[in-house]
Amino acid sequence: MFRARHLELVRLAVLLVGDRATAEDVVQDVYARVCARSARLAGNGLAVSYFRTAVVNGCRSVHRRRTVLWRLGRTVPPLLRDEPEPSAESAALLAEDRRRVLRALAGLPRRQREALVLRYYQRLTEPEIAEAMGISRGTVKSTLSRGLAALGSRLTTGES
Numbered sequence: 001m002f003r004a005r006h007l008e009l010v011r012l013a014v015l016l017v018g019d020r021a022t023a024e025d026v027v028q029d030v031y032a033r034v035c036a037r038s039a040r041l042a043g044n045g046l047a048v049s050y051f052r053t054a055v056v057n058g059c060r061s062v063h064r065r066r067t068v069l070w071r072l073g074r075t076v077p078p079l080l081r082d083e084p085e086p087s088a089e090s091a092a093l094l095a096e097d098r099r100r101v102l103r104a105l106a107g108l109p110r111r112q113r114e115a116l117v118l119r120y121y122q123r124l125t126e127p128e129i130a131e132a133m134g135i136s137r138g139t140v141k142s143t144l145s146r147g148l149a150a151l152g153s154r155l156t157t158g159e160s
Contacts, residue, residue, distance in 0.1 A: 011121065012118070016059035017062050049132065056132050059114075104151055104159070107154060114133055
């Protein structure tokens with residue numbers, strides 16, 4: 001499971017928390033917690049879904065901790081941090097359009113961002129998104145609709 005899905009889960013977490021180091025920590029913590037508790041997920045088809053849900057929940061915990069620290073004045077607002085300048089190599093790899101989309105995505109409310117990432121980056125179906133986020137299918141549909149509208153608005157106005 002680790003070898004087969006690690007990169008996919010790290011990508012999901014990066015899109016939800018905004019930085020790779022924290023994303024890798026979230027995914028590693030999920031693997032450690034699950035492996036310490038149960039080996040029964042190993043051969044089960046629910047394992048991928050279970051890990052995905054655990055990563056989403058881990059990212060939510062990161063956001064809660066960041067918000068508490070921000071309110072205490074110990075850090076900058078969550079998801080509004082200045083990103084370090086990319087290296088020349090990574091700058092060449094990332095197109096400006098992709099960076100604009102990611103900045104606009106980071107500015108969306110947490111639930112909309114999660115739904116859009118799960119749908120368009122992880123390519124999950126509505127039932128899979130509902131399961132991963134712990135919400136109903138109808139809520140997934142409305143959240144995706146509002147999220148796409150907000151993302152489109154941010155991209156057309158140049159707001160990030």
